Amino acid sequence: MADKLLEVKNLKTSFFTHVGEVQAVRGVDFDLKAGEALGIVGESGSGKSVTSLSLMQLLQYPGTIKEGSILFEGDEIVTKSVKEMRRIRGNDIAMIFQDPMTSLNPVYTIGDQIMEAILEHQDVTKHQAREKAIKMLELVGIPSPEKRIDNYPHEFSGGMRQRAMIAIALSCEPKLLIADEPTTALDVTIQAQILELMKELKEKINTAIILITHDLGVVADLCSRIIVMYGGLIMEEGTVEDIFYEPKHPYTMGLLKSVPKLNNDKRERLVPIDGTPPDLIKPPTGCPFYARCQYSMKICQEQQPPFFSAGKGHRSACWLMHEDAPKVEGYSKTFKREVSHGTTD
Amino acid sequence: MEQRTESPKEVLLEVKNLKKYFYSKSGFIKSNVQAIKAVDDVSFTIYKGETFGLVGESGCGKSTTGRTIIRLYDVTDGDVIFDGANLSQMTQSQIRPYRKRIQMIFQDPYASLNARMTVGDIIGESLDIHHLAKGKERQEIIWNLLERVGLSKEHANRYPHEFSGGQRQRIGIARSLAVNPDFIICDEPISALDVSIQAQVVNMLQDLQKEMGLTYLFIAHDLSMVKHISDRIGVMYLGKLVEVASSDELYDNPKHPYTQALLSAIPIPDPDVAKNSHRIVLEGDVPSPMNPPSGCRFRTRCRYAMDICSKVEPVLVEIEPGHFSACHLNKNSEGVSFQETVQND
Structure with a gap:
């Protein structure tokens, strides 16, 4: 199969803030094959965005790897x-990024901003870059791109701005596209448009x-594979089916139970995760989810759990x-496969 | 489990x-006044003890509707009848006693609490304004409320910045409960919170409703959460109410093309369902409320748009008992479409 694109x-x-060191990401490892779609899921403060900014070397002071x-x-x-980073980025x-309004420059036209990326990385004339920019806008579904290319960001709606952002990102045919909450700021119907577009482009x-x-x-x-993050660490990793149908980490299970299901006619009460996420200035020595976990044991507080394999490519900390x-009720019943001891490669 | 009363329902709010029109002035020499029809001819009824959900995309007028009901905005036209009294034309002093009975919870738990007041004073402020309690009694009430929303009485002397988003929203809820209201307008109370915290707040709102016999107007854009909490739901589009039905009915049997598209746009946290379901992707964006399309406002994005849609504005018609929809395609229980009724009149 394809080689690892990212490791x-x-x-x-x-x-390093004035109140102390905020350990946003505390030892994360994963890899990605070419052409694969990986989802990183987590709540605010879980370290998911910082992970992606680290990949791009876009951390702002006082953040460092x-x-x-x-x-x-x-x-x-x-x-x-x-x-060297500029050539890669x-x-x-x-x-x-999440907010297409703040990530586009308001004083340049959309066309200028797409052309900027093309001219930076490719050996083309301005005219060719413009042609390419029009093609990119067409690709992301902006109507009459020849006219729209000379518009400024404020003349675009939220959904169109995000399309323009995607056009910029894809203009140099990158091998890896990192999308940080690309649809969070958008309305549901616009979100559906952008998700369809990303699926199509993929x-x-x-x-x-x-x-x-x-x-x-x-x-x-x-996505085909999902990483669940919490408190700066990976809690669980697996295929979509693993994560949604056979979650092995209490945090993943909690997340799944706390969202209402649409097709559920009987109104089951939501099962919230009690408590709040840990403070990353003084991260817990053991499992970061310890304080909110219904199954927590003594060892959870003392020692960070290693990854245990729950099948091929499925691991849970x-x-x-x-x-x-001990076999606990509620947890054990989701076991469908043999649990093998040890970590994944 | 939710208890639903089938017995004769008492109307609380009509x-x-x-x-509600906002006026925007533009032009320097010749001033040019344009009306933004944020809420345009909306009618609905809320019964005692129920939760009425109001959903729609940003700019559809759902928040404006909520704020106009409590008279944070003056009413341009129409009536708001609360428990037999018409609030829409009252003076500020006349409306004050009703403010005690109608309370509001806001979206942003960071902006809606005064940063310079202690939590105790934030909650106690409404007690002072309405002269409900003083001294020790006031303190007791505040402590009780804090405990009721899952905080402790020690929190009364702290300031809002010491709390997390979820805790602040609890403070906002405690504040709204201080005056023993009958009716609470919840304006996107959970949108700013993390998934695992959302479920905590929703469960609490449901418990409080049961204990105190509250009635909710629940405004949100998250359709799965609205379905979970509401008894009946109204769907808004560009200042108009396009469909009203009981929540199960609305999700199982949506009649308006906009509701259908909105429902299919929800990303479903279940990979099998998500892969097999077909999304109705709406083209384009929501038109400007300054210059809405003629006739049906949804026609520019509607898959079924016909000639009549641009000429005649559809009105809300009861097509099945308790299920209202404003679309020319809908037929009422006798099988007569709205188009035909217009011609017969």
Whole structure:
């Protein structure tokens, strides 16, 4: 199969603020194959956005990558200079952000901003770049792109701005597209448009996608693999089917239970996760979910759980997966496969 | 489980032909006044003890409707009849006793609490304004309320910045309960919160409703949550109410093309369902409320738009008992479409 496009190993990112070191990402590893769509799910403060900013080296002061390595096509990114990063950013790895209003420059036309990316990375004339920009706008479904290319961002609606952002991101045919909450600021019907567009483009140009979101519904459709993050760590990783149908981590299970199901006619009461997320200035020594977990044991407070394998490509960081762990009600019944001891490769 | 009363329902709030126009002035020498019809001829009824959900995309007028009911905005035209009294034309001093009975919870828990007041004073402010309690009694009430919303009485002396988003929303809810209201307008109370915290707040709102016999107007754009909490739902589009039905009926049997599209646009947190369901993707954006389309306002994005849609504005018709829809396609229980009734009149 295809080689690993991206390999993240033991990534630790912190923000050194005046109140102390905020350990936003505390040792994350995952990898991504070319053309694959990976979803990173988590709540605010889980470290999902910081992970993606680290990949792009876009961390702002006082944030720094403390430890770990990020290999893109086998090449170390963490040690790259600013100049080298500029060649990668927008060209090999592109990113779309949550808020299309603040991520577009209001004083340049949409066309200028698409052409900027093309001219930076490709050996083309201005005229050719403009042609390409029109083609990109057409690709993302903006009507009459020849006219719209000279519009300013304020003349576009929210959905169209996000389309324009996607056009910029894809203009240099990146190998990896990172989408950080691309539809959170949009209305449902516009969100549906953008998701359809991303699905269509994924098939058309075969870019690998990392989709970062808090909305489980968004990843269910678009991604094939999901990482669930909490408190700066990966809690569980698996295929969409693993995560949605056979979750092995109490946090994943809690997330799934706390959203109402539409097709559920009987109004079951929602099962919330009690408490609040941990403070990452003083992160807990054990499992970050310990304080909110209904199954928490003594060991959970003392020692961070390693990953236990729950099948091929499915891993979960929970002590309940340990072979000596007590069988608890509610948790054990979701076991459908044999639990093997040890971590995934 | 939700208890639903089938017995004769008592009307608590009746909104009749409510209109709220905002005027925008443009032009420097010749001033040019344009009306933005944020809410245009909306009528609905809310029964005692129920939860009425109001959904729609941004700019559809759902929040304006809520704010106009409580007279945070003056009514342009129409009536708001609360428990037999018409609030729409009352002076500020006349309306004051009703403000005690109608309370509001706002969307943004960061902006809606005064940062310079302690939590105790925030909750106690309405007690002072309505001269309900003083001294020790006031303190007791505040402590009780804090405990009721899942905080503790020690929190009374702290300031809002010391709390998380979910806790602040609890404070906002405690404030609204302080005056023992009958009716609470919840304006997107959970949109700013994380998924796992949303369920906590929703469950609390449901418990309080049962305990205190409250009636809710629940305004939100998250359709799955609205379905979960509401007994009946109204769908708004560009200042108009396009469909009203009981929540199960609306989701199982949506009649208006806009409701159908809105429902199919919800991303479903279930990969199998998401992959097999077909999304109705609406083209384009919501038109400007300054210059809405003639006839049916939805016709520019409607899959079924006909000639009549641009000429005659459809009105809400009861097509099945308790199920209202404003569309030319709908037929009433005798099988006569609205188009035909217009011609017969």
